[in-house]
Each structure stands twice: as structure tokens, then as C-alpha cells.
Amino acid sequence: ETGVTQTPRHLVMGMTNKKSLKCEQHLGHNAMYWYKQSAKKPLELMFVYSLEERVENNSVPSRFSPECPNSSHLFLHLHTLQPEDSALYLCASSQDPDRGFEKLFFGSGTQLSVL
């Protein structure tokens, strides 16, 4: 166990559905991240939160909406997704995103399929 828990592990949704991914970290870290991993592609950073404030948004479509109510929880709200959004969505945490030289702790991911 890495100390980062993601739910659900698998999700199938239609293009008109609304769903949310949840991430919780038990490591006392200050930063949380959402990454997207598609087949044969590198991990793509989507959002970064530091102390509950969004510090990075990498040109992600508005159909993805993050929420960070506290430093231990992170959500990714999904609505009107497209089939090309099907991927493994990974949550990660680190102690401090600005300190550098830090390792990321990843959850097991949510495998999302959009029909």
C-alpha cells in the first residue's frame, strides 16, 4: 500500500453521465495531483493542488473538474466525456510540490471507459 487510495477502481460511463473519482491520502502530504495515462503515451499531468489551492491546470478540458476540499482528499468530477477520455486516471501525492527532488506516491488508479 502506498498510502494513496483511489475509488472506484473501474468505471464505465456513458457520454451523458456525471461521475466523480475520489482520492484520499494518509501520508500527511501537502500536494495532490491528477494524472491521465493512456495506452502507449506518457503520464499527462492534469491538475496540481498545494495546500488545497490549485496551482496547475494543464489545459485540461472543462468536462474535467477537480475539487480539493482538504489536503487529504481530491476529487475529479466528470461530465459529458468523450470516448477518447477513456484511460487510467491516477492520483498522486507529495510532501511539497515546490521543494523539488520529491518522489510521488501514486494510487492504484481508476480505469475509466467512456462508451
Add this chain to the structure above:
Amino acid sequence: SQKIEQNSEALNIQEGKTATLTCNYTNYSPAYLQWYRQDPGRGPVFLLLIRENEKEKRKERLKVTFDTTLKQSLFHITASQPADSATYLCALGGVTGGGNKLTFGTGTQLKVEL
């Protein structure tokens, strides 16, 4: 543009041999480089970090080298075991204004056969 290259073809080796994985990069000046292991259906797990002023780092059967002139890192697993079979990702850090902004490669799949 910035680019990280890892061998997209799977690396198959025999148990007991040394596996060597390559990470090449262009148009980067990273402050550090990290290696992660990823098993199917799981998130990446951190293995090693090496800084730009370090040539080599070791941890048990793992060894990482970092050549900033060649813009290359090599990741070695000695006395490989079937349990080492996984995808290995390299990630470069500190490339855009500092901080912990990691950019990942696509990974290389390693298969260790009996």
C-alpha cells in the same frame, strides 16, 4: 520541443542476467531524474532518484546512472528475477522553473523469463 525516449519495445531477458533500460532526453536540462516501476493495473511506484551532479546511484540490485552530457540515464537490475517483470518509467524533474514538475517517459516493459 522537449522529448523523453524510452525503448517502446519490450525487453526480454533471462533470469539471473542484468537488465539495462535506457532513458534519453532532448531539449531538457533536468535537475534530477527518477525511475518508477509500474505493474499492470496499478500506479507507478518510486524506485530511485538521481540528481544532475550525481553520476551513479545504487539501491540493492538496482543501479542508475545519469550522464548530462549524453542526456541519458541507464537503469540496471542485476541478478534479475521474474518478479522484476514490470514497466519501468523514467521521469525528469525541475525542468520548468523548479519545483516538483515531473515529466514522464512512456516506459519500457521488462520481462524476465525463467
